[in-house]
Amino acid sequence: MLFLDFEKPLEDLYTQINKLKEMSVKNKIDVSTSIRELETAIENTRTQIYANLSPWQRVQLSRHPERPYTLYYIERIFTDFTEIFGDRQVKDDKAMVGGMAMLNNQPVMVLGQQKGTNTKTRQLRNFGMANPEGYRKALRLMKIAEKFNHPIITFIDTPGAFPGLEAEERGQAEAIARNLFEMVNLQVPVICIIIGEGASGGALGIGIGDKVAMLANTWYTVISPENCSTILWRSWDFKEKAASQLKLTSQDMINFALVDDVIPEPVGGAHTDPEKMAEILKSYLIDAINDLKQINPQIRIDNRIEKFSKMGFYDDVSIEQEVLKA
Amino acid sequence: MSSTWFRRNKQGILTTTEEKKETPDGLWHKCPKCKATSTVKELHHNQFVCPKCSYHNRINSEEYFEILFDNNKFEFLFENIVPKDFLGFVDMKPYSDRLTDAQKSTGLTDAMRVGKGKLNGMGFVVACMDFKFIGGSMGSVVGEKICLAIDHCIEHRLPFMIISKSGGARMMESAFSLMQMAKTAARLTLLAKARLPYISLMTDPTTGGVTASYAMLGDINIAEPNALIGFAGPRIIKETIKKDLPVGFQQSEFLLEHGFLDFIVERKCLKMKLAQVLQWFMGSNN
Numbered sequence: 001m002l003f004l005d006f007e008k009p010l011e012d013l014y015t016q017i018n019k020l021k022e023m024s025v026k027n028k029i030d031v032s033t034s035i036r037e038l039e040t041a042i043e044n045t046r047t048q049i050y051a052n053l054s055p056w057q058r059v060q061l062s063r064h065p066e067r068p069y070t071l072y073y074i075e076r077i078f079t080d081f082t083e084i085f086g087d088r089q090v091k092d093d094k095a096m097v098g099g100m101a102m103l104n105n106q107p108v109m110v111l112g113q114q115k116g117t118n119t120k121t122r123q124l125r126n127f128g129m130a131n132p133e134g135y136r137k138a139l140r141l142m143k144i145a146e147k148f149n150h151p152i153i154t155f156i157d158t159p160g161a162f163p164g165l166e167a168e169e170r171g172q173a174e175a176i177a178r179n180l181f182e183m184v185n186l187q188v189p190v191i192c193i194i195i196g197e198g199a200s201g202g203a204l205g206i207g208i209g210d211k212v213a214m215l216a217n218t219w220y221t222v223i224s225p226e227n228c229s230t231i232l233w234r235s236w237d238f239k240e241k242a243a244s245q246l247k248l249t250s251q252d253m254i255n256f257a258l259v260d261d262v263i264p265e266p267v268g269g270a271h272t273d274p275e276k277m278a279e280i281l282k283s284y285l286i287d288a289i290n291d292l293k294q295i296n297p298q299i300r301i302d303n304r305i306e307k308f309s310k311m312g313f314y315d316d317v318s319i320e321q322e323v324l325k326a
Numbered sequence: 327m328s329s330t331w332f333r334r335n336k337q338g339i340l341t342t343t344e345e346k347k348e349t350p351d352g353l354w355h356k357c358p359k360c361k362a363t364s365t366v367k368e369l370h371h372n373q374f375v376c377p378k379c380s381y382h383n384r385i386n387s388e389e390y391f392e393i394l395f396d397n398n399k400f401e402f403l404f405e406n407i408v409p410k411d412f413l414g415f416v417d418m419k420p421y422s423d424r425l426t427d428a429q430k431s432t433g434l435t436d437a438m439r440v441g442k443g444k445l446n447g448m449g450f451v452v453a454c455m456d457f458k459f460i461g462g463s464m465g466s467v468v469g470e471k472i473c474l475a476i477d478h479c480i481e482h483r484l485p486f487m488i489i490s491k492s493g494g495a496r497m498m499e500s501a502f503s504l505m506q507m508a509k510t511a512a513r514l515t516l517l518a519k520a521r522l523p524y525i526s527l528m529t530d531p532t533t534g535g536v537t538a539s540y541a542m543l544g545d546i547n548i549a550e551p552n553a554l555i556g557f558a559g560p561r562i563i564k565e566t567i568k569k570d571l572p573v574g575f576q577q578s579e580f581l582l583e584h585g586f587l588d589f590i591v592e593r594k595c596l597k598m599k600l601a602q603v604l605q606w607f608m609g610s611n612n
Contacts, residue, residue: 161538161557161558162566163557163558163562163563163566164558164563164566164567165563165567165569165571165572165575167557167558168556168557168558168563168575168576169584170584171542171584171585171586172538172557172558173537173538173541173542173556173557174538174542174586176538176539176557177507177511177537177538177539177540177541177542177543178542178543180507180508180511180512180538180539181511181514181515181543184508184511184512184515185515200495200504200535201504201507201534201535201538201539201557204504204505204507204508205538207508208508208511208512220501221500221501221504222495222497222499222500222501222503222504222535223495223497228497231497232417232418232497232498233417233418234418238417242417245413245415245416245417245500246497246500246501247413247500247501248500248501253501256501256502258501258502258505304512305512305513305515305516308505308508308509308512309473309509309512309513311466311469311502311505311506311508311509312465312466312467312469312470312502312505312506312509313410313412313466313499313502314407314408314409314410314466314467314470315407315408315409315410316406316407316408317406317407317408318406319406
């Protein structure tokens with residue numbers, strides 16, 4: 001098991017348990033009572049740590065190397081998955097995966113950014129940073145779903161759209177902008193789930209939905225805390241502060257009504273019990289699709305536009321002036 | 327015969343143009359590209375384009391409105407929408423102070439102004455960004471003004487243009503600034519459904535979330551010459567690929583070559599070109 005820095009007390013407890021077990025095997029002593037005690041201690045410590053996570057700690061959790069990625073959820077939640085590839089223009093982007101699948105006998109199109117699990121696949125997946133062809137592939141898949149009147153599910157997990165030379169040549173900005181515009185008008189239900197990192201336009205590029213939900217230990221904002229620190233504090237060292245200032249946690253985002261739901265994770269994060277996480281997510285998706293299918297497509301689109309139109313804060317001084325006059 | 331103390335030994339003025347001392351601001355302007363000097367009056371008359379090398383100096387909404395609207399007659403719309411520091415964001419300086427400072431130094435309320443007037447007699451709404459206001463960053467006010475301007479165009483059946491000039495999203499508004507991309511794109515679908523033209527003019531610089539939303543969604547996307555236009559900034563790309571970037575990378579001409587612009591228009595031809603395309607767009611409706 002891999003522990004993050006703030007999980008040090010947990011790591012110590014696990015080390016103690018392992019030592020005890022070794023001892024009992026060597027010396028043939030019964031240590032089951034001590035082990036049970038330690039296990040209770042682990043549960044308590046875990047609950048305590050996870051009840052008071054700082055924004056930066058949640059960012060760390062969202063990037064936990066053992067955290068389940070898009071393809072894991074696809075495999076766990078859906079049946080009859082047929083992966084489809086390519087944007088029909090340039091190439092297939094391995095950072096964006098997707099395909100046709102069944103969710104409880106309901107045909108759906110499912111897609112999302114995919115990260116790698118070891119050095120080799122991390123490179124293959126470009127660390128979950130899609131190029132323009134990834135966004136165009138995503139849109140192509142969504143258009144197929146729309147044509148055949150099947151709901152769309154997107155899983156968002158990216159440190160950002162890839163800032164590369166070829167990405168610029170092939171119009172990264174245009175690809176993302178086009179997706180925003182087209183997703184607004186999709187005739188079918190669209191559900192977007194932030195399962196890890198939700199960084200900036202790269203996340204939003206597949207993030208316009210009737211329901212946008214975040215797993216509890218994920219973040220979603222305009223820039224990563226590290227880059228924000230570099231730009232605004234001119235140093236990498238203020239990432240914790242930037243994370244707090246950005247108000248990027250799922251709880252902040254639901255309080256601001258910038259997302260529709262927060263989906264709880266098993267205590268200790270999705271990676272501690274991926275199967276349980278998949279189960280929770282599956283039931284959320286089934287409910288969400290059933291709800292959205294009840295709504296007339298045009299009303300669904302109107303609601304979508306209405307929802308995003310409300311986002312923003314400003315003062316209207318004309319109202320204030322009228323109040324002053326009165 | 328006579329004393330030689332006043333005799334001219336060297337002939338002519340030897341100081342080269344490059345070595346000329348800076349002159350007080352407001353009288354003379356030195357072109358950052360070719361170093362030629364011209365009077366500010368001359369430059370203004372030339373729409374802030376260098377008369378020697380036709381370098382396009384950065385200008386603000388005030389100058390664009392003057393260039394575009396007939397007799398510089400137009401009205402500002404939605405000036406009642408002003409920014410506020412909803413999140414209480416503090417980096418090296420509180421966002422609320424940044425706002426007040428920017429408002430004081432620029433005389434603007436935020437990084438976008440909307441003007442409504444006539445271009446060659448045709449009604450026209452122009453939303454123009456001001457780079458001097460916190461780097462032309464896009465926050466809630468920019469997003470809301472665009473949306474209100476679109477509603478206004480739909481209500482009065484007017485063509486719409488956004489002049490982009492921005493470093494991208496305004497970090498101090500966090501996810502709210504990100505969502506302005508979604509918000510403006512969503513509203514633009516309504517303008518499209520109303521079959522009203524939307525022209526996106528990109529000027530130096532147009533980057534980040536602005537490029538990745540409304541700037542790239544025009545019925546026609548056009549740009550001024552030599553403008554920096556991109557998603558990621560050149561410095562970040564250089565750090566990512568660890569190579570020098572090719573000459574002209576992310577310039578308007580580069581984007582035209584790669585198929586992301588409809589055409590490039592020099593400032594002196596801007597009004598004439600816009601008149602042409604507006605006539606084409608609105609022809610069947612009139």
